[in-house]
Amino acid sequence: xxxxxxLHSDLNAFYASVxxxxxxxxxxVPMAVCGDPDKRHGIILAKNxxxxxxxxxxxxxxxxxxxxxxxxxxxxxxxxxxxxxxxEINAIYAEYTDLVEPFGIDESWLDVTGxxxxxxxxxxxxxxxxxxxxxxxxxxxxxxxSFNKTIAKLGSDLKKPDAVSVIDRAHFEEMVWxxxxxxxxxxxxxxxxxxxxxxxxxxxxxxxxxxxxxxYKLGRPGLLLWERANGRDDEPVxxxxxxxxxxxxxxxxTFSRDLYGMDELLAGLDAxxxxxxxxxxxxxxxxxxxxxxxxxxxxxxxxxxxxLCAPTQLARQLREAxxxxxxxxxxxxxxxxxxxxxxxxxxxxxxxxxxxxxxNEHDAEKDGRxxxxxxxxxxxxxxxxxxxxxALGSDFGIDE
Numbered sequence: 001x002x003x004x005x006x007l008h009s010d011l012n013a014f015y016a017s018v019x020x021x022x023x024x025x026x027x028x029v030p031m032a033v034c035g036d037p038d039k040r041h042g043i044i045l046a047k048n049x050x051x052x053x054x055x056x057x058x059x060x061x062x063x064x065x066x067x068x069x070x071x072x073x074x075x076x077x078x079x080x081x082x083x084x085x086x087x088e089i090n091a092i093y094a095e096y097t098d099l100v101e102p103f104g105i106d107e108s109w110l111d112v113t114g115x116x117x118x119x120x121x122x123x124x125x126x127x128x129x130x131x132x133x134x135x136x137x138x139x140x141x142x143x144x145x146s147f148n149k150t151i152a153k154l155g156s157d158l159k160k161p162d163a164v165s166v167i168d169r170a171h172f173e174e175m176v177w178x179x180x181x182x183x184x185x186x187x188x189x190x191x192x193x194x195x196x197x198x199x200x201x202x203x204x205x206x207x208x209x210x211x212x213x214x215x216y217k218l219g220r221p222g223l224l225l226w227e228r229a230n231g232r233d234d235e236p237v238x239x240x241x242x243x244x245x246x247x248x249x250x251x252x253x254t255f256s257r258d259l260y261g262m263d264e265l266l267a268g269l270d271a272x273x274x275x276x277x278x279x280x281x282x283x284x285x286x287x288x289x290x291x292x293x294x295x296x297x298x299x300x301x302x303x304x305x306x307x308l309c310a311p312t313q314l315a316r317q318l319r320e321a322x323x324x325x326x327x328x329x330x331x332x333x334x335x336x337x338x339x340x341x342x343x344x345x346x347x348x349x350x351x352x353x354x355x356x357x358x359x360n361e362h363d364a365e366k367d368g369r370x371x372x373x374x375x376x377x378x379x380x381x382x383x384x385x386x387x388x389x390x391a392l393g394s395d396f397g398i399d400e
Contacts, residue, residue: 003169005122006237007110008144008152009093009129012161014106015046018085019075021138030054031073034062045077049161061299089133089141090240096125100240107156109149111237126164134162148233150185151176157183172231177204184228191225194218203229249283250291250342251276258297258335265332268339269322270315276341277315280349286311287343290321297335304329311347318343 011017015033020026030051032044042062054069066072086105093100096119099111112125119125126143133141140162144155151167154176158165167175182192184203198217200206206214207229214222227233238244251272259268280287291305304325312318322341330336 003147004111004113005116006146006149006152007112007122007126007129008103008146008149008156009108009110009126010142010144010153010156010160011089011106011133012140012142013046013048013052014085014139015077015082016048016051016075017139018078018082020048022078022081023075026073026075029073030056030069030071031075032056032065033075033077034065036076085137085139089137089139092129092132092136094240096129098239098241099237101238102240103153107153109152109237123164123166130162130164146172148231149235149237150228150233151231153185154179154183169231173204173207176231177202177207177229179203181206181229184225186221186228187225191218191221195225246283246285246346248291248342248344249276249280249285249287249346250340251279252293252338252340254295254338255336258337260333260335262327262332265326265330265336265339266323268336269326269341270319272339272341273315273319273322276343277313277318280313280343280346284349285343285346286313286349287318288345288347289343290318290325291340291342291344292322292325293340293342294326294330294336295338297337299337302330305344307345311345313343313349 016026016031019031019033026048028050030048030053032047032051034044035042044056044058044060044062044065046058047056047065051065051069051072054072056065056069056072062074082105086102090100090102090108093108093110097110097112097115101109103109110125112119112122115125116122119128122145126145130141130143133139142156142160142162143164144152144158144167145164146152146155146167147169151172155165155167158167158175179202181187181195181200181203184206187195194217195201195206198209200209206225209226211223211226214226216222218225253268253272255268259265287308288311289305289307291303293301293303295301306321306325308317308321318341
């Protein structure tokens with residue numbers, strides 16, 4: 001069989017690059033895009049190459065970044081503008097193939113197997129895209145060219161910024177196997193540690209490990225990682241025009257001060273669940289699982305999830321599930337910086353809802369009518385026109 005030709009395109013320092021296009025004077029200084037420190041969103045979202053040389057990294061606090069680089073220039077994000085650039089660049093990709101699959105706001109896969117007669121080889125197309133994006137948008141991109149999605153993504157990381165890298169099947173092992181195992185797609189922090197515990201340090205180590213051993217140690221994910229390390233990835237690139245299924249819906253709030261004690265935590269949770277449920281109704285879905293994520297004052301994140309007895313899109317049922325996880329798993333004396341509640345295992349909202357043994361059907365209907373009435377009020381008078389009871393009178397940023 002003939003190999004596919006897959007590109008992975010990764011916009012370099014995307015947020016920071018867009019800000020530099022808006023304000024060219026930022027090109028000559030160490031600069032980072034960050035959340036609003038006054039609202040406690042003081043995290044580095046992106047940094048330019050000059051800031052990177054000082055050791056500034058994404059997701060660290062502004063305080064930490066400034067310790068490394070006292071001259072760091074901070075810029076507030078313009079998220080609508082980033083989305084506009086992302087759409088514009090994906091539209092350029094779509095001129096070469098309809099098989100364009102965004103992977104976040106700044107990365108996309110392209111399957112150009114059928115585009116060769118019109119536009120040339122994969123490397124030729126990648127080089128054309130690199131030059132065109134720079135000329136038309138002022139941004140730079142790194143593109144990997146290979147025979148599947150996993151290896152193409154590895155290729156886009158080989159040379160940065162503003163470069164094209166080709167990993168063909170003939171040179172796959174010599175180019176890919178020496179790389180650290182965490183360079184492989186889907187090897188996150190916990191997977192990396194599990195592999196390190198097995199003395200697997202490189203992608204080659206992973207590829208040469210017995211698949212039966214990996215399956216025994218890590219289950220199905222271990223076998224999938226072994227296949228990717230050996231260049232086996234048949235996952236298709238989805239069409240740019242294919243409607244993407246929503247996989248999760250939720251809401252998170254970073255509070256204006258740390259919350260202490262169960263009363264404050266439940267008040268914050270109340271506001272989070274209220275908006276998460278409203279988003280589910282807006283997208284016409286119900287969830288079967290509730291995920292709770294809590295970030296404490298030291299930026300340590302704790303996550304739990306709970307399967308529901310029946311699918312729901314109601315705030316009260318989200319709150320009951322999340323509050324149970326909160327009480328069982330978190331010390332209320334530790335200051336909480338943010339709370340996020342997410343519904344997963346989504347189903348269409350017209351899915352029949354089984355009423356639990358201790359649940360009154362009349363109460364569920366009444367909750368639904370009340371919450372949909374709140375949706376109507378917000379639609380007519382604005383998001384802040386009606387709030388959950390827990391938000392009223394608070395001083396931690398949910399009653400603004």
